[in-house]
Amino acid sequence: MASQSKLPIATYREALVSSVRENQTLVVTGETGCGKTTQLPQFLHEAGLGEGGMIGITQPRRMAAISVAHRVSEEMGKSLGGTVGYQVRFDDCTSPDTKIKYMTDGCLLRELLDDHTLSSYSIIILDEAHERSLATDVLFGLTKRLLPHPLGDGSLKQRDRPLKLIVMSATLDVKRFSEFFDNCPIFTIPGRVYPVSIHYSFTDETFDPMKTSYLSRVEQVVMDTHMEKGPGDILVFLTGQQEIESMCDKLFKSAERIDYEHDVLCKDVLGLAILPLYGSLPTEQQQRIFKQSERGIRRIIVSTNIAATSVTVDGVVYVIDSGYVKQLSFNPRTGLDVLAVVPISKSEAEQRAGRAGRTAPGECHRLYSQSFYNSLNQNTIPEIQRASLSSVILDFKCMGISNVIEFEYLDPPEERMIAEALKQLYYFDAINDKGQVTPLGRQIVQFPLQPNLSRVLLKSKSLECEEAVLPIVAMLSVENVFIRPSSKKQALESMEAHKELQEAGGGTSDFATLLAIYKLAMESGNQKRWCRDNYVHWRSLKTAQSIVGQLKNILNKQEVLGDSTEEIRAAPLGERVRQSLCFGLFSNAARLAPNRRSFRTMDGHSTVAFIHPSSVLFGCEDSLDWIVYHEIVDTAKTYLRTVCPVRYGWVKDLLPRLHEVDAYRLSDCERKRSLGGEEEEKEEEGPVSKKQSLEKEEKERENALRLQEKAKAARERYLSRKKT
DNA sequence: GAGCACTGC
Structure with a gap:
């Protein structure tokens, strides 16, 4: 009290x-x-x-x-x-x-x-x-x-x-x-926070946001802080695991060098503890962050954005802020998720700085210039305007919110994001062409899964192969299970181990590998040890195990029409599993291109993509024809990750659905509803003109952006000429 | 021949 x-x-x-x-x-x-x-x-x-x-x-x-x-x-x-x-x-x-x-x-x-x-x-x-x-x-x-x-x-x-x-x-x-x-x-x-002084490490002349050499600058500022400043831990914000690991190496090396040259560095600081911090780090290693440093040891915590909200680090007096963050966005035009390094917002910068003033007055060193800060957005774009909305929209429909465009959002998502979500839901037969939720939609919403995975699971029950599909779906909905160590020796070992797991799955599809991993781990006497030996994330596997239990409960309550005939029952288990996957993921179908290396997606975007090198089917393209994939990612190339061969016969009846309805027509159903509906005769003409006007708007927006870019480039050219 | 920030049901 x-x-x-x-x-x-x-x-x-x-x-x-x-x-x-x-x-x-x-x-x-x-x-x-x-x-x-x-x-x-x-x-x-x-x-x-x-x-x-x-x-x-x-x-x-x-x-x-x-x-x-x-x-x-x-x-x-x-x-x-x-x-x-x-x-x-x-x-x-x-x-x-x-x-x-x-x-x-x-x-x-x-x-x-x-x-x-x-x-x-x-x-x-x-x-x-x-x-x-x-x-x-x-x-x-x-x-x-x-x-x-x-x-x-x-x-x-x-x-x-x-x-x-x-x-x-x-x-x-x-x-x-x-x-x-x-x-x-x-x-x-009123709160209880200590003042944090802000320092910009660059002036406008020395700062070039395009140059990514900021890592060496980070190293310098960290070491300067360590050498010159009084006691207190240092928290460094970077963007990702790799960057963090290599920064820790660098810092370690330069700390060794300094140690050697100076013997004792700073009156109160005898040594350094350099600690990486990011989400996929094993829990035990994350725990080290919660322990206060030993007396006289300064900790340098090199972290992702996880330290901004999710993990509280005590004892931090100095914050070093790179000004960047990795952020996931959904692109409705291509239907791709993009994970990109982007500048943080002003409020995020304040949040990071605040981490220095929790226990005493602190300092925040920003690795950018004052005017870079001034150019930042005030707030981060809220998730609802960046994320894929299909789950949320289905939730709305099931709650009886018929008009999802007019819904009162604090910050409304762009209409094309909503349109894309409606289209996806239509593909899965979760809503009909009038935007009303279907019986299947009501079943899909019961599962804590992406709608397409719910559909896979429901199909598996009717094909009587849910015991195999449950673990697959669970493994797909946890974070990546494969560990990729940064050291060369371990990286090689992990690749060997993963090859063996692919073998264990029969080498036929990446989904089969996931099932094999789940089964092998469950059968092993010591799961944790098995995971370590096989370079598999134990934490993810445990989560997958819980998810299997939860999904099984929900699935048992669902009445699924058994379309399982004698013929289907006679089919091998693997066939039925692949058929279930195909049924849910058919909007992620792709077909081998005539060059017999790349694929084209069937989602209407007709994106050219390649099988990811980590896939068991990488290098086997020539023997494939139709595949479905779980994820499409845009990195060095556009890659399909977690893929499975399917028969044309399975997709051919599903594919036409991908062209049956236009996203904006579905949006129109929403709008019509808000007007009180029933304007039947406008049905034919309305949607088309609406679509056209939206396309026009889009084009105008794109033109405006292009002009802006052009003007900016011209101005920069002008300024640089002026300087010389 | 790659490389995944962070949450949540």
């Missing part, structure tokens, strides 16, 4: 409670560490505000939901799972007594699918809203519908008592949240 009352939020207890009491919606803002996440739910509970139902608090991450629930139950002196509980995937720690429930945003979204009015909650708190995760953004719009008119749209009034909604966020961009909820009040809690 003593530590609790010291939190900045304690002073505002009464004011906060009455604010919540008086308002339908409220935005609460305060820096990390002010105690809002742990204290506010307790205040509300103790004030009796949660009597009509639970107080639900969403978090973007599992770890946060679990650990916060632990802390709060301890503070309240109750056992976890009673008054205070949590729910994350695979782990429901709640009971009928639970009054305060911490959960992931994804979990609440799932719950909303079964209970459109969230009838078991009296208050919903959307925490960490500034992070703008896809699920939280969707929850913004969905919960708003539950609020009484005129705030909500009045479409859902079935709740016997109105829901209260609280949005919690760091201090940035809070006004927008309030505006979204009809200018609801904003409650600000």
Whole structure:
């Protein structure tokens, strides 16, 4: 209790409670560490505000939901799972007594699918809203519908008592949240953060964003900081695993050199510990970050963006910020996911700098110039505007939200992103050509999978091969299972090991390899050891195992029409598995080109692509004809990853569907619905002209961009001439 | 002949 009352939020207890009491919606803002996440739910509970139902608090991450629930139950002196509980995937720690429930945003979204009015909650708190995760953004719009008119749209009034909604966020961009909820009040809690001084390592003259030599600059700034500055750990933000590993090597070498030349470096700092930090790092190695450094040892943590939000590193006084991040975006024009290195946003830069001021005043060194900073976007583009939306759109359709274009988004995605999602859903027969959800769509939405994988799984049940397909689908939905070490010797060893696993799968398809890995690991006496010996990520495999269990439960509840005839039953298991894969992934079909090396995709884009070198079928192109793939990635070339040969006979009846309906026609169904529909005679003419006008718009946009580029280049040429 | 940031159901 003593530590609790010291939190900045304690002073505002009464004011906060009455604010919540008086308002339908409220935005609460305060820096990390002010105690809002742990204290506010307790205040509300103790004030009796949660009597009509639970107080639900969403978090973007599992770890946060679990650990916060632990802390709060301890503070309240109750056992976890009673008054205070949590729910994350695979782990429901709640009971009928639970009054305060911490959960992931994804979990609440799932719950909303079964209970459109969230009838078991009296208050919903959307925490960490500034992070703008896809699920939280969707929850913004969905919960708003539950609020009484005129705030909500009045479409859902079935709740016997109105829901209260609280949005919690760091201090940035809070006004927008309030505006979204009809200018609801904003409650600000002062935080406890130390000042961080900002230093730009470049001037405009010395900084060239096109030059990627910033790694050597990183090394120099880190070593300078180490040599010249007082105690405190150094946190370096880079973009990816490889970059981090090579930077750690570099730093290690130059630290050795300096050690040799100077003997003792800095009065208070006797040595260095150089620690890499990124998501796929084994958990034990990540744990080293949580341990405080030994006295006199300075830690240099070289990290991806994971240290900006997900992992808290204590003791950091110096932050070195590269200014870049790796970010995944979906390109609706090509249908490709692109993982690219892009400049961070201003708010991301602030977030990184803030990591230096958690325990003492700190310093942030930005490896760019002031004007580069000025040119950055204010905020990162929210995930909902970057991600593929097919799952979210299907969720909407199943919740009875018929018009997904007019839905109230905090930041609406581009219409072509929505159109692309509708098209995908139509391909899978999850919606019909009028944009209405089909019975298959209602089944697909039950699974925590990408829609195409749900379809694979459902087909496998009707072909009676789900025991083999379940692990495959699970393995496809976890992060990459193959470990690729950076050292040469180990890299060779890992390749040998992976070759053997491909052999074990029969060498026929990459999906078969995944199944073989799953089976072999399960059969081995010591899974962890087996994984280490075979260069397979144990963590991913464990997750896949849990997913298999979860999917099996859901699949058992589904009624699947058995189209399994005598003939099908007589077919070998491998055939049936491939047929299931083909049925779900047919929009990812590709055909061998006449050059007998490359493939052309059948998704309408007719992209030229190659089988990825890591595939078991790499080098066997000549013997193939039709394949389906799980992923298409644009790296050195356009590659198809995880592929499987299929028969033309399996795809030929499915493929026409890829050309049956136009994405914008589906969008039109959405728009028509918002007008009240029924304008039948316009059906023929409307969509075409709409499509044309959209194409025109697109063209105009492209032209404008091209002109901008041209002008920019001309200006740069001019400026450089002027300089010389 | 490659190279995957981070979450979540």
